[in-house]
Amino acid sequence: MDQFNMRPIGYVSCPFKDTTEIPKGLGAKHETEGRLNILPALEAGLTDIEGYSHLIVLWAFDRLESSANLDLIVTPPSDDRPHGIFTTRTPNRPNPIGLTVVELLSREKNSLLVRGIDMLDGTPILDIKPYLSNIPAEKLRRGWLAEAEARKS
Amino acid sequence: MDQFNMRPIGYVSCPFKDTTEIPKGLGAKHETEGRLNILPALEAGLTDIEGYSHLIVLWAFDRLESSANLDLIVTPPSDDRPHGIFTTRTPNRPNPIGLTVVELLSREKNSLLVRGIDMLDGTPILDIKPYLSNIPAEKLRRGWLAEAEARKS
Numbered sequence: 555m556d557q558f559n560m561r562p563i564g565y566v567s568c569p570f571k572d573t574t575e576i577p578k579g580l581g582a583k584h585e586t587e588g589r590l591n592i593l594p595a596l597e598a599g600l601t602d603i604e605g606y607s608h609l610i611v612l613w614a615f616d617r618l619e620s621s622a623n624l625d626l627i628v629t630p631p632s633d634d635r636p637h638g639i640f641t642t643r644t645p646n647r648p649n650p651i652g653l654t655v656v657e658l659l660s661r662e663k664n665s666l667l668v669r670g671i672d673m674l675d676g677t678p679i680l681d682i683k684p685y686l687s688n689i690p691a692e693k694l695r696r697g698w699l700a701e702a703e704a705r706k707s
Numbered sequence: 708m709d710q711f712n713m714r715p716i717g718y719v720s721c722p723f724k725d726t727t728e729i730p731k732g733l734g735a736k737h738e739t740e741g742r743l744n745i746l747p748a749l750e751a752g753l754t755d756i757e758g759y760s761h762l763i764v765l766w767a768f769d770r771l772e773s774s775a776n777l778d779l780i781v782t783p784p785s786d787d788r789p790h791g792i793f794t795t796r797t798p799n800r801p802n803p804i805g806l807t808v809v810e811l812l813s814r815e816k817n818s819l820l821v822r823g824i825d826m827l828d829g830t831p832i833l834d835i836k837p838y839l840s841n842i843p844a845e846k847l848r849r850g851w852l853a854e855a856e857a858r859k860s
Contacts, residue, residue, distance in 0.1 A: 556714065556715050556767070556769065556831050557712055557713070557714055558712070558713040558714075558767050558769075558802075558803065558831070558833070559710055559711070559712055559713075560710065560711040560712075560713055560802045560804070561709065561710055561711075561801065561802065562709050563801045563802065592793075596779060596801065597779075598779035598780055598791060599779040599780070599791045599792040599793045599800075599801075600791050600793055600794075601779075601780055601789075601790060601791030601794070602790045602791055602794050602850060602851050603791060603793060603794050603850070604850075605794075605848065605849075605850025605851055605853075605854075606794060606848060606849065606850040607842075607846060607847055607848035607849075608842050608846075608847060608848075609793075610806065612765070612802075612804055612806070614709070614711045616709065616711075626749060626750075626751035626752040626754075627751055627752070627754055636754075637754060637755045638751060638752045638753045638754030638755055638756060639752040640745075640752045640753055640756060640762075640834075640835040640836070640837075641753075641754070641755050641756050641758070641759060641837050642837070643836060643837075647752075647834060648714065648716045648749065648752075648834070649713045649714065649716065649765075649833045649834050650711065651713070651765055651804075651833060651834050653763065653765075653836055655842065657846075678709050678711070680711070680802045680804060681793075681800060681801070681802050681804050682793040683793070683796060683806055684793075684794050684795070684796075684849070684850065684852070685842060685847070686849060686852060687849075688841035688842060688844065688847070689760070689761050689808065689838060689841060691841065693760060693761075693810075694760055694761060694838070694841070695758060695759060695760035695761075696758075696759065696760075696837070696839060696840075697755060697756070697757075697758025697759040697837060698755050698758055699837070699839060700758075701758075
């Protein structure tokens with residue numbers, strides 16, 4: 555079977571030492587600032603990144619408690635009803651890849667200061683991609699999350 | 708050093724047999740339809756996905772020509788000037804992860820019919836996440852891509 559071996563391109567530096575400190579659930583705000591410290595050998599790959607306001611960060615859930623079985627249906631923090639894992643951002647997924655969109659505030663050499671951190675201090679970063687475009691708002695449907703928000707309000 | 712081993716959760720089925728067939732560069736439209744065929748054992752993870760109009764697909768560049776050296780600065784199809792790889796979607800990156808936002812048209816059991824395919828037939832899928840929100844348009848800056856578009860028009 556195909557396998558792909560991923561290695562960190564850098565590590566997150568931020569205030570969150572434990573997952574309980576990270577805002578979760580409906581209406582959670584992600585305003586925390588932190589740094590994406592890219593390996594010095596890869597610094598040239600950041601050339602011209604200052605022109606972008608937002609970045610997509612792919613990272614690894616590196617501190618999951620391993621469990622023998624993967625639950626394919628989970629009840630996420632933002633709802634009281636169960637949903638398929640691929641409709642959630644739950645950490646327990648077949649491949650432990652997290653995705654966060656952050657706002658780029660500034661760069662110092664190989665270190666990016668960003669806002670919108672929702673990962674733990676020391677999290678391995680797998681990739682950074684530019685955030686290029688939005689889905690038109692009138693075309694976007696947000697499934698059970700929109701329903702959970704409507705029930706709460 | 709940390710390493711993360713990723714395995715496909717399924718495979719793309721689409722018309723593109725060669726990368727030259729995939730639209731690239733400024734103004735490229737991604738309207739092609741295809742299927743995300745998820746492994747039958749993971750089908751329950753798709754529960755409730757029909758409620759979402761758009762999905763983030765993470766996938767593996769599985770047919771890269773291996774090269775001894777990774778170029779950290781590249782000239783992408785959408786510009787005639789060089790930029791750091793982390794400001795581009797270039798396939799040749801430290802971890803071979805691709806990201807595509809697709810529109811979900813329908814689901815049949817473990818198979819998702821989607822629009823917006825820009826990967827090759829047979830591409831391994833690593834993860835699917837719900838597309839939840841946009842960056843406010845007035846806050847979004849698109850760096851060299853916006854400049855290249857302005858020069859072209």
